[in-house]
Amino acid sequence: xxxxxxxxxxxxxYRLVGTECRTCGTAYFPxxxxxxxxxxxxxxxxKEFSGKGEVVTATVxxxxxxxxxxxxxxxxxxxxxxxxARVTAQVVxxxxxxxxxxxxxxRISDEGEEGIVQYGTKFKRV
Amino acid sequence: xxxxxxxVGVGQTSFGEHWERSFRDLFVxxxxxxxxxxGVAGDEIDAxxxxxxxxxxxxxxxxxxxxxxxxxxxxxxxxPATRVEAADASGGLAFRQAVLDVASGASDVVVASGVExxxxxxxxxxxxxxxxxxxxxxxxxxxxxxxxxxxxxxNAHMERYGTTRRQLSEVVVKNHENAxxxxxxxxxxxxxxxxxxxxxxxxxxLRAFDCSPASxxxxxxxVVPAEDAQDYTDQPVYVEATEQGSxxxxxxxxxxxxxxxxxxxxxxxxxxxxxxxxxDVDVAEVHDSYTVAEILAVEDLGxxxxxxxxxxxxxxxxxxxxxxxxNPSGGLKACGHPLGATGVxxxxxxxxxxxxxxxxxxxxxxxxxxxNVGGTGATAVVNVLSDRNGRSR
Numbered sequence: 001x002x003x004x005x006x007x008x009x010x011x012x013x014y015r016l017v018g019t020e021c022r023t024c025g026t027a028y029f030p031x032x033x034x035x036x037x038x039x040x041x042x043x044x045x046x047k048e049f050s051g052k053g054e055v056v057t058a059t060v061x062x063x064x065x066x067x068x069x070x071x072x073x074x075x076x077x078x079x080x081x082x083x084x085a086r087v088t089a090q091v092v093x094x095x096x097x098x099x100x101x102x103x104x105x106x107r108i109s110d111e112g113e114e115g116i117v118q119y120g121t122k123f124k125r126v
Numbered sequence: 127x128x129x130x131x132x133x134v135g136v137g138q139t140s141f142g143e144h145w146e147r148s149f150r151d152l153f154v155x156x157x158x159x160x161x162x163x164x165g166v167a168g169d170e171i172d173a174x175x176x177x178x179x180x181x182x183x184x185x186x187x188x189x190x191x192x193x194x195x196x197x198x199x200x201x202x203x204x205x206p207a208t209r210v211e212a213a214d215a216s217g218g219l220a221f222r223q224a225v226l227d228v229a230s231g232a233s234d235v236v237v238a239s240g241v242e243x244x245x246x247x248x249x250x251x252x253x254x255x256x257x258x259x260x261x262x263x264x265x266x267x268x269x270x271x272x273x274x275x276x277x278x279x280x281n282a283h284m285e286r287y288g289t290t291r292r293q294l295s296e297v298v299v300k301n302h303e304n305a306x307x308x309x310x311x312x313x314x315x316x317x318x319x320x321x322x323x324x325x326x327x328x329x330x331x332l333r334a335f336d337c338s339p340a341s342x343x344x345x346x347x348x349v350v351p352a353e354d355a356q357d358y359t360d361q362p363v364y365v366e367a368t369e370q371g372s373x374x375x376x377x378x379x380x381x382x383x384x385x386x387x388x389x390x391x392x393x394x395x396x397x398x399x400x401x402x403x404x405x406d407v408d409v410a411e412v413h414d415s416y417t418v419a420e421i422l423a424v425e426d427l428g429x430x431x432x433x434x435x436x437x438x439x440x441x442x443x444x445x446x447x448x449x450x451x452x453n454p455s456g457g458l459k460a461c462g463h464p465l466g467a468t469g470v471x472x473x474x475x476x477x478x479x480x481x482x483x484x485x486x487x488x489x490x491x492x493x494x495x496x497x498n499v500g501g502t503g504a505t506a507v508v509n510v511l512s513d514r515n516g517r518s519r
Binding site: 089 | 250253254257261262263264265266267268269270271273274275277278279280281282285326327328329330331332376377378379383
């Protein structure tokens, strides 16, 4: 992922800043600028998520795309945040459906030993 | 539809590793075979649609509809050529666009085609290109490639409905057995469930043999107004419905991880338009990019109750001779999966079934369904075809 593409998302990668529609009360992470339910009647504002959540489903990835090779095998999960949004993220160590998790700041991928390292949010079991 | 449409010719290359052949060579072979099958002359063609997912990444070539029209000898006549893209549902969409073009009355003789050249890249770059069908910023960034996302759907299905690892394997066993008689298939060898389960994990519970392969290949079909079909062939195949559905790009944004709603929505519309029920379907070519995808497909297409897809396949109901034979061609797993070509290859195989000339033939097949999915299910296309002289209608 190129530097500008990563830089635009730093608030999300590092701090889990999403959005919320004040019309219907739905919280969005990843953020959406348009509420899919209210559309133009929606009123979107920023919202920081606590990061606390629960594992909905998970897998252990053995065969990854190149920049994630150094992390394999890793646990990937869909986590439902307590505010209601769901995210795809790695869980440090193992994860079972229903596990309570909290966020942690970790290295996500690297372009080999001398390439760019990207950081972001993973989760760990509480 | 404004006017009925029929398929009057089909053609394809064999699917596999065509290291000695280029993107354009593959298309020309498939296109010529389809034209010969239909008895259509090149100067009769009004329009061309080409399904292709990722030539830009696989061969650094864009503008591929113009390229294939050029090498097929269609650009001297200025025939409109349009690329259609929806990840690995590109072929199904190209077919749908061709049918709608004829149905609208805008065109009379249209080529629907799909082509992908995947083996010019190594496997790491191929996996990278495939990941482009998922949400690059919010799934792939976290390490969620397509296999991993399907693996999470598989685990959710196993957890909720008790689907077993062996049932996933039975999809592979069935599809490889079906492909032994398909001369175009990439893998024509039988495999055992034990062999499937001895291959390395890709993403748990999915193993290497749960995944469709990277392939080169092209397929093309010719569509014309139904009222003209007898001018080209004694065995036209009628397009009773062509429908498409969408869903959120990211799997995590879906309410339900144990079905693909785009499939269910497209199927519901297609059955209504064709005036058939799932029980009327004699044969289906479905999108088994991963084994779990076939289990989801037989449920979302209504052949099995939700949650029973694994048992439906394990008990032989999806086998040739069973209640609803699924993927008698061998499916994506054994035919190979040249992404943009697959949806058109499915139409070619369904047509062969309805004509009674398939390698692994379903007896007296009269109503066929094809089902093509983009990535993890944000796009699905469902087509209903028939020979219009069947017992089922």
